[in-house]
Amino acid sequence: MIDLRLLREDPELIRASQRLRGEPTELVDDLLRADEERRAATQRFEALRAEQRSLSKLVPKASPDERASLLARTKELAAEVKAAEAATGTADDALRQAHLAVPNVVQDGVPAGGEDDFIVLREVGDRPAIDNPKDHLEIGEALKAIDTERGAKVSGSRFYFLTGVGALLQLGMLQMAIAQAVEYGLVPSITPSLVKPESMEGTGFLGAHASEVYRLEADDLYLVGTSEVALAAYHSNEILNLTGGAARYAGWSSCYRREAGSYGKDVRGILRVHQFDKVEMFSFCRPEEAADEHLRLLAMQEEMLAKVEIPYRVIDVAAGDLGSSAARKFDCEAWVPSQGRYREVTSTSNCTTFQARRLNIRYRDADGKPQTVATLNGTLATTRWLIPILENHQQPDGSVRVPKALQPYVGGRDILEPVR
RNA sequence: GGAGGGUUCGCCUAGUGGCCGAUGGCGCCGGUCUUGAAAACCGGUAUGGGGAGACUCAUCGUGGGUUCGAAUCCCACACCCUCCGCCA
Numbered sequence: 001m002i003d004l005r006l007l008r009e010d011p012e013l014i015r016a017s018q019r020l021r022g023e024p025t026e027l028v029d030d031l032l033r034a035d036e037e038r039r040a041a042t043q044r045f046e047a048l049r050a051e052q053r054s055l056s057k058l059v060p061k062a063s064p065d066e067r068a069s070l071l072a073r074t075k076e077l078a079a080e081v082k083a084a085e086a087a088t089g090t091a092d093d094a095l096r097q098a099h100l101a102v103p104n105v106v107q108d109g110v111p112a113g114g115e116d117d118f119i120v121l122r123e124v125g126d127r128p129a130i131d132n133p134k135d136h137l138e139i140g141e142a143l144k145a146i147d148t149e150r151g152a153k154v155s156g157s158r159f160y161f162l163t164g165v166g167a168l169l170q171l172g173m174l175q176m177a178i179a180q181a182v183e184y185g186l187v188p189s190i191t192p193s194l195v196k197p198e199s200m201e202g203t204g205f206l207g208a209h210a211s212e213v214y215r216l217e218a219d220d221l222y223l224v225g226t227s228e229v230a231l232a233a234y235h236s237n238e239i240l241n242l243t244g245g246a247a248r249y250a251g252w253s254s255c256y257r258r259e260a261g262s263y264g265k266d267v268r269g270i271l272r273v274h275q276f277d278k279v280e281m282f283s284f285c286r287p288e289e290a291a292d293e294h295l296r297l298l299a300m301q302e303e304m305l306a307k308v309e310i311p312y313r314v315i316d317v318a319a320g321d322l323g324s325s326a327a328r329k330f331d332c333e334a335w336v337p338s339q340g341r342y343r344e345v346t347s348t349s350n351c352t353t354f355q356a357r358r359l360n361i362r363y364r365d366a367d368g369k370p371q372t373v374a375t376l377n378g379t380l381a382t383t384r385w386l387i388p389i390l391e392n393h394q395q396p397d398g399s400v401r402v403p404k405a406l407q408p409y410v411g412g413r414d415i416l417e418p419v420r
Numbered sequence: 421g422g423a424g425g426g427u428u429c430g431c432c433u434a435g436u437g438g439c440c441g442a443u444g445g446c447g448c449c450g451g452u453c454u455u456g457a458a459a460a461c462c463g464g465u466a467u468g469g470g471g472a473g474a475c476u477c478a479u480c481g482u483g484g485g486u487u488c489g490a491a492u493c494c495c496a497c498a499c500c501c502u503c504c505g506c507c508a
Contacts, residue, residue, distance in 0.1 A: 056489040075487095078488060370468095
């Protein structure tokens with residue numbers, strides 16, 4: 001939810017952000033109107049309520065004949081108060097709806113446009129020269145590391161088993177991510193995969209992406225698509241102490257996505273699956289520190305990519321391709337030799353105060369006054385990384401070289417050999 | 421799944437219809453005293469909304485109801501705890 005004070009002071013700023021996203025500016029005017037109507041309704045109610053309370057206090061002191069007329073008046077007032085309260089409730093609901101409809105204000109410098117209008121900030125690493133590169137599934141099957149056939153047999157399409165060195169590789173990579181996170185002072189966390197509706201809603205995943213989310217009808221719980229959900233809601237309705245700096249976490253969880261509407265897209269291998277594992281970073285910090293914090297998260301992602309020795313590029317995602325909570329988003333895309341192009345392997349978003357306002361997460365400023373925190377998130381490692389790791393490090397004989405930094409996390413193996 | 425107990429301001433607690441936004445203790449902050457600290461004493465100590473402001477409104481788990489008036493009475497729900505059963 002955007003800051004209503006900012007909206008009142010500078011509605012044009014919000015309209016400009018909407019234009020950058022390619023979203024209607026009318027939503028901004030709807031919100032302004034709803035805000036005004038709610039304030040008017042509230043004032044009406046409060047005036048009536050104040051009168052009711054002061055008259056009510058006179059009742060016990062009144063003489064018997066005064067009392068009769070007083071009671072007549074207060075009885076009338078009670079009905080008016082009730083009506084005014086109902087009107088306030090209606091206005092509140094309308095405001096909330098209008099409020100939820102407006103996405104976060106885009107940060108200065110974000111490119112305008114949609115999915116293809118990103119800006120490439122840099123390309124890092126040398127792409128390996130591989131003749132007729134095999135794709136990750138072919139390599140993974142030869143290593144007996146990835147089994148999508150049995151995944152489909154047991155659970156359906158877009159499910160898979162990681163076995164043998166495949167399982168070891170994923171566990172090792174995620175452990176390396178946690179180790180790096182700990183090194184930088186993040187609190188390692190294993191988070192719930194099932195969350196209540198308010199947690200899902202608070203993080204903004206029930207808006208445009210509601211159809212992406214698995215819901216357990218019988219228990220009214222949702223399967224998270226990322227531990228961002230649980231980590232964001234972890235401090236909901238709290239006032240954090242940020243005097244020692246940002247509160248930072250690294251959450252490890254399985255993630256679940258319905259991938260509705262992506263039929264026929266990336267069906268081969270483990271690029272786009274219903275369940276995967278991920279280590280996700282999450283920061284709560286002062287709003288004025290958020291842009292720097294964002295760069296810090298990006299740097300940690302790049303450090304991880306360097307450790308697994310895969311070429312990648314960093315893109316500044318265009319406004320129209322941002323999630324509703326994000327003010328800015330950087331993606332790292334790894335080089336995938338079999339496809340001859342870059343594919344997203346990390347994403348980091350600065351949600352400024354947008355997400356925290358909905359989740360009611362605050363800190364105390366220098367004057368001791370509660371203020372809304374900024375939240376940021378970013379991928380540190382995920383199942384998908386196995387793709388560029390296997391493909392970029394494949395050898396002509398079908399084996400796969402293990403990057404040096406990863407070797408200690410896979411039992412010291414430096415090479416993964418095909419299983420015959 | 422069954423039975424019982426509970427949910428009040430950071431923590432503990434008082435409060436059974438108006439004097440209650442709410443008692444007391446602990447904690448915390450400030451002050452006095454002290455070479456310093458502790459102790460003692462004094463004062464302060466929820467959040468959100470509206471208003472230029474004096475101020476005002478909301479919030480005692482949540483939602484409804486009764487009443488001129490609800491932390492307090494009634495109904496429903498949620499959550500927590502204990503015990504029994506079941507499962508792992």
